[in-house]
Amino acid sequence: MSDEKLRSIDDRPADEIAKTLDEYPSDLHNDPDDMPSAAADGAALAAWRVAKSLLRLRDQINAKFPGRKKDSDGTIGDTAHCPGTSDHCPNISDGGVGVVTGMDITHDPAHGLVSGDVAEKLRLGRDPRIKYIISNSRIANFQALDGHPAFAWRPYNSQNPHEKHFHISVKPGKTGPGGYDTTTDWNI
Ligand SMILES: [Zn+2]
Structure with missing residues (x-):
């Protein structure tokens, strides 16, 4: 199913680079389960890969929207933004x-992929793997924040x-229902 191969940290294929990096919502660091691991403080990692749950989601989206554009798709940030x-x-x-x-998924209504609609379906599905979703100047987090419910x-x-x-x-946890490598089907 998914391409799960390891890449050298210097190997960032153009079609995998996130085109416009999101600002990281710093308030999410308040969650003790959301502490970045040691790598975040600049430790050099030799290789990288994408979380398997996201590869599964991308596979499902590719299957549901054949021929979709991927201009704004991306997983890894470029060297100007990562480490970060x-x-x-x-x-x-x-x-x-x-x-x-x-991961970013391109808005392509010509091929049926209305990004706000997919984001909304994911949000309503409340998948335990979701940390947050950003779409059309809105963000939804898995936990209650700033007086807003989860x-x-x-x-x-x-x-x-x-x-x-x-x-x-x-x-950031690897296994279990909310694990980043858990590959159960997404609600899309
Ligand atoms: Zn992004």
């Missing part, structure tokens, strides 16, 4: 391999409104 705190940076260390836990949309005021793609981050 974004989930597009391979900050989670899995045995010394950096795991990317954020999974409620909140305003997301960034220079990148996320109209050309939606962003999804998965949680």
Whole structure:
């Protein structure tokens, strides 16, 4: 199914690079389960890969929307942004391999993929793997924040409104129902 191969940290294929990096919502660091692993403080990782749950989601989206454009798709951040705190940076260390836990999926209504609609379906599905979703100047987090209930949309005021793609981050734990490498089907 998914391409799960390891890449050298210097090997960031153009079609995998996140085109416009999200601002990392710093308030999410308040969650003790959300502490970045040791790699986040700049430790050099030799290799990286994408969380298997995100590869599974991308496979499902590719199957549901054949021929979709991938202009604004991306997983890993470029060298100008990573190392950094974004989930597009391979900050989670899995045995010394950096795991990317954020992914962007391109808005392509001509092929039926309305990014806001897919984001909304994911939000309503409340999948335990979701950390947060950003779409059309809104962000929804798995936990209650800023007086908003869990999974409620909140305003997301960034220079990148996320109209050309939606962003999804998965949680930093590896296994179990909410694990970043858990490959059960997503609700899309
Ligand atoms: Zn993103």
